[in-house]
Amino acid sequence: MALTETALIERFFRACGAQRADVSLGIGDDAALLSVPPGCELVATTDTLVAGVHFPIQSPAVSIGHRALAVNLSDIASMGARPAWALLALTLPRAEEAWLAEFAAGLGGLAREHRVALVGGDTTQGPLCVSVQLLGVVVAGGALRRAGAQPGDALFVSGTPGDAAAGLALEQARLEAPPEKRDYLRERFLLPTPRVALGERLREYASACIDVSDGLLGDAGKLARASGVAARLEFEALPVSQPLVEAVGDERARMLALTGGDDYELCFTVPASRLARLAAELPPRAWGYTRIGTVLVGEGAVVVRAGTVMEFSHSGYQHFT
C-alpha cells in the first residue's frame, strides 16, 4: 500500500470513534485495555461484511463503514446491552485515501452516536472484507436472549422490515421505483438504524429478543426454537412502510417484510402481564415498534392470513431475480 499501515491508522482510525474514560489503552499497542464496570457482564459479538456478498461491490464507502458497525450494534441491542468498544479487521485491495476517509466517516459517525470507542484492529491487504468485533456491557444476569419466550407472550417487531431488501434490489437495479421512494428505501439498506436505545430499554419488559437480519419470519423462527415455543405472526399486522407499499404494492411489501434481509430491527416477546406497562412507558409510536403476533405452545414460526396458515418456501434473498 502507498500509505503505510501505521500512517493509515493514524490518519483515519485513531480519532474515529468516541472517547471513553474506560479505555486505559486504545489503538497503538498489541492489544487494548478496557474496564468493565463492576456488576456487569461483557457482551461480545462479531459480524463480517464481504464485498459482493453482503453489499454490492460499488457500494459507497460511507455505507460500508456504517453497515459494518450497524450489524454488530444490532446484535448488542438484541441482548439488551449497551455497546462500548469496537475492534476493526479491515481487509482492503489497496489503500485509497478518499475511500478510507468515507469509510471512516461512516463507521465513526455511527460509533460516536452510540458512544463506541474504536480501540484496535488490523489492516490487511486482500479482497475487500470488513469484520467488526463489538463489545458491550449489561448488568450481570440481565441480558435478553433468544430463549425465554413463553406461550401467551405478545410478539413485536421494531421499524418497518422489508425496506432494506427493496433498497438493495433498487441498488442492484433489480427493482425500479419513483425517485422519492427510491431514496428512502435505498437509505434503509445503505444506512440501517440499529435499535440500540430500544434494545436497552426492552430489558425491563421483554422475555426474549433477536436481531432481524436474515428475514423476520426466519428470525422469529429462531427465537421460537431457542425458547421451545411457536411464534404466530399475523400477515395483516405486519408493519410496512408507505414508500415500500408504493414501490412494490401491499402484497409484495408484506412478503418482503417477512422474508427480506438486512433489516437490523428487533423482534421480541413480552409477557401479557407487562404489556400495559410497556405501552405506557415505551409508547409504540414514539419507540417505533408494532405487535405482529403471539407466542403459542408448539414449534417454529407461522404466518396467519385471514385465519389461514400461509405456506412458505425457503426463498431467501432472491426476491427480484
Next chain:
Amino acid sequence: MALTETALIERFFRACGAQRADVSLGIGDDAALLSVPPGCELVATTDTLVAGVHFPIQSPAVSIGHRALAVNLSDIASMGARPAWALLALTLPRAEEAWLAEFAAGLGGLAREHRVALVGGDTTQGPLCVSVQLLGVVVAGGALRRAGAQPGDALFVSGTPGDAAAGLALEQARLEAPPEKRDYLRERFLLPTPRVALGERLREYASACIDVSDGLLGDAGKLARASGVAARLEFEALPVSQPLVEAVGDERARMLALTGGDDYELCFTVPASRLARLAAELPPRAWGYTRIGTVLVGEGAVVVRAGTVMEFSHSGYQHFT
C-alpha cells in the same frame, strides 16, 4: 454452501475451544455473555490472516487454524495477560468438510491448550480470510505495554527468531534445506508457539514488551519509540537455531533473526535491578529467552556488530526472491 451455516457451526465449532465457567452464554445467540473477574481489566485484540498474503494458498488447514489463534495469543501474551475467550470471523470460498475439520482441529487444539473458549463468530462466503478476536484478562493496572522501557534496561527476546521466515521460504520453495532441518523450520512457520506462559510471568519483571511479528529489529524499534528510548541489539548475541544456521549459514541466520517475520516471540526489557531475580526465578534456558542488548538514551533500534553500527535498508519479508 452445501452445509448450512448453522450445521457448520454445530459440527465444527461448538465444541472447538475450552469449556469455561465464566461463559454465561456462548455460541448460538446474537452475542456471547462473559464474566471478567473483579479487579481485572479486559484485554482485546484482533488479527486477520488473508490467504496468499499471510500464508501460502495451499497451506494445510490445521496450520491456518493454529496460526489464526496463535497470532492473537501472542498479542495477549505481550501484554502479560491471560487469554480467555475468542470469536472467529471465518470467510470461506466454500464449506469443505475435510478442510473445516482440520482447521477446527488446529484452532481448537491450541485454544484448549491455553484454556480459550470459542464463544462466537461469523461464517461468511468469500475469498479465504480468517479474523480472530481474542479477549483476555489481566489484573487492573498490571498489563505490560510497549511503553515503559528505561535507559539501562536489558533487552531480551524469546525463542529463536528467523526460523519462521526460513520456514515460509521453504514452504514457498524459495529456499532449500535437508529434510530434517526443513521439517523443523517449516513447523516454526506453520505451527508457531505463542509465549503465553512467559508473557504472563513477565508482568513481575519486564518494563515493556512487544510481540515480534514483523521482524525483531522493526518491532524492537516500535518498543523503543513507544518508550521514548533507543534499543541497541548485539549482532553476536542474537539467538539463532542450529537448523537455521545449518540451512542458511550463520550470517544469513542472524539477518533473518533481525528482519524475518512471523516469529510470534516476545521482545521485552527488564530493569537492571530485577535481572538477578529474573534469572533466578525464570531461568533463561528453561523459559527460552536470551539477552540481546540494552536500552539507551536516544531513539530507534540499532544493531551493533564488533563495535560498529550496522546499516539496514527496509527490506521487509523479501529475503529469498
